[in-house]
Amino acid sequence: MSASLAPECNEVKERYDNCFLKWYSEKFLRGTATSDECEPLFKQYEQCLSKALKARGIDTMLKEAREDNRENDAEHMRPKR
């Protein structure tokens, strides 16, 4: 699995990634997913990561970029057909 930018989050990231891969291949790709079953694990991973992003000062940069993105999303991420 790919590494987390925060080594202290590697373990919880790996647990989440494994859960996601299983859900993605078994449910999502087959069109049988009814909900994101890995959300509880994601919340744990997110909690660890958000601390790390804050400590590195990346959180504000990220927020700005995502707000920028949101404005463009409506036109760019729409399916073409």
Place this chain on the structure above:
Amino acid sequence: MVKFYSSTDTYSYPFPAVTLAYFLRYPNPYSTHVLSTDTISRHYDPVTQRLTTIRLHLKRSKLPSAVLKLIPRSLLSASAGGDTQSYILEKSVVDVREGWMDTESRNLEWTGVLSVVEKQEFRRPQLNEEERVWAGMENAARRHGFISFNSGTKVEVDTGETTEVKSAVTLHSHLGEKWKKRKAAEDSAAGEKEEEQPQKMGFFKSWSTSSLQRSIELIGLKRARRSQPNAKEGMKVVLERMREGGLVAVLEGMRRDREAILGGHPHAFKKGMGKGEDED
């Protein structure tokens, strides 16, 4: 004045496998400059059955010496040698029912110097009725071509289906624009930083801002042209591993690639692959 690069390609793998490979593409032997990948948000909409993912990649990069010569020293204090790490924000939306995945990646830093936005559109080819029937029969004949993760997880890779991908990179330099704005703001606020101004303004006078921007966009364009084939090769390595040994082989390959990166011998490793080091 924006530079634009685009290309199309066909993967000889079915659409679902390609989307999985996209999420699993780092690390691979062609991406030893990618240090980490984190998912920062993920949303599944059960009504549309679309999955939206935002990830943050950290890449080791080197500013090309040509760019170093062009941009003012005062900008470079943080990384005087041009060695730097940069964050890339990636957004993707997958719709498996309609058979498309759209992705967009952009740099988070240095956007004042050069903003690079890469978009990719993955499409399951649209088949007509007759082709659909044949594909179905062919699929049935190839059911053994599953990949398995553990007992329950199977993604088909040998169905004979293909996936089309369109890539486009947009490069836009805003160099000089911010300082012009800042200068105007400072002038009206009775400039306290007067010592810094003459040097900067002198710099931008000697080259016109627009020709500087064009030069930087051109350098970025050359880089994009060089890195695109590597990005595709990386995806193909991951897909090949999937075909050979399923998800287990992909994960095992990732583990080895990650060790090679952490082991600090990315160059020796890369030499073996015969690839350059500026792919970002």
